[in-house]
Amino acid sequence: MQYCGYQHLRVVFCTLLLLVSANSLALDWAHINYQQVRVCPGGDVIPNFEDDACTTQSFFSADPQGRTIWIEASLHLSERWQEGAEPLAFYLFAKASSKVYLNGRLLGTNGRVSLDGEHELAGRMDTRFYVPPGLMKAGENRVVIHLSSHQSILRLSSPLHLAALGKYQNSTDYFGIEPYMQLSVLCILFLGGLYLLILRLSPLRAKIPSGLIWLIGIAVVQLAVEQLRGWFSYLYPLHDVRLVLILVCAMTFGFGLLVYLLRLCQFDIKAKLSVLAAGMSLTSILVFFSPGFDLKTTLAVTIPALAGVGVVCWYYYRHRTGKALLFAAALCVFVMAAMLSLQSFHSLLFYVMVTLLLGVLLGVHICQLGELQIQAMADQQAIVKLQVKLAQLNKTGTQQYLMLTFGSATERIDVGQVLWCRAAGDYVELHLDGGGERLYSGSLKSLIDKLPGTFMQVHRSYLVDLDNVRRIALNKDKAESGYAFLYLSDGNRVPVSRRLLGQVRGAIE
Structure with missing residues (x-):
């Protein structure tokens, strides 16, 4: 997914990722000048970038989807980049096949760039190109990138994500510790779902809501799909498949959360269908017309959660229970976190908030199970006491x-x-x-x-x-x-x- 909806936020976000990455401590990253690049129509030969057919624009607004383009960018390097002994690589994260030149020398190809889809060979979404020693120079360096993306399933608003120089390592290492943090959240969600499944096999299985198990399962699947980019460098057409799967999981989770809350708050059938139809319709419309899959994914969960706030508040108004107040507070925090970070909420923050929200729901149900077990023990003791009294009566009679x-x-x-x-x-x-x-x-x-x-x-x-x-x-x-x-x-x-x-x-x- 694209990093931010705005050019400056993209640069800031990339910088934050570098700061948290353990691998970035050894050597900083040098990014091209994202704000001003020259973009020319495609061809087999490097064009004259001063031609009238070329335009100056942002790197993130350049679009190779359904065509072939050339990009010329400036890469400024300080003296210390030539002093380092570690091997270097040029990293390109883009939904396209690519070919990269540095200071007039070809660094390598990713797939096969072509003027048409029949001859194009899909490249990897995130790739690196080895930079030979002595090729770089202090000051301005010229980077030329040849791109084509004829095998795209979706048309993204920003298919280009990163172009930078850094230490030679796996391209997935750029994401730093975030995949490991997501993996930790994934394990927590998985263990929570497993715990609920075990409870479903207990005598109290009728008291365990299957909807909560489904919500945890959907969140686990969505997070697993989200993590793919942090662990595997896949071919760029699969990026569209990944985005669609994430969006489908997000919408399913949002609608499932609303259904779960409607059942929990004991709405009648007519009210359930009315609220659900309104929530699903509004969510579908906003998701369809929103730009960028990051925003679509956030809205797919936030709008149903916002409707859920109304449902739980209505239930609290009618019954004044502490459980409803706790649910309302948890949902409000979830929605506020989403609204304050619409473009980046879909990443690690989303899964942390989902885990906390599901943890609140799970905790309430576990407390209810504890109360039921205490009541069951009290009932059992009452039965035993009654049996003893009856036995005493029978004992005195015979x-x-x-x-x-x-x-x-x-x-x-x-x-x-x-x-x-x-x-x-x-x-x-x-x-x-x-x-x-x-x-x-x-x-x-x-x-x-x-x-x-x-x-x-x-x-x-x-x-x-x-x-x-x-x-x-x-x-x-x-x-x-x-x-x-x-x-x-x-x-x-x-x-x-x-x-x-x-x-x-x-x-x-």
């Missing part, structure tokens, strides 16, 4: 017996005498009222089905009749196992696991 077998002998004991049980290998120790003990041949799991509902497993090795619990106390002696202890009517105490303590308290209270 008498139950437990059959114990020892070899050929069988003993029947009243389960009302059993106070607590402890697993002991293949047996279970039954501790009876009055201090007696018996052995049950089996596991705790098989035994609990034969005991009244007042018995609860409070530890992996213990069953207790809750009717005989006198008090609960936390274990302050770290040398002893057990998070807490139940003190029983016979004077014994039984450990309680931390996981089950809440249920035990709820059943007893």
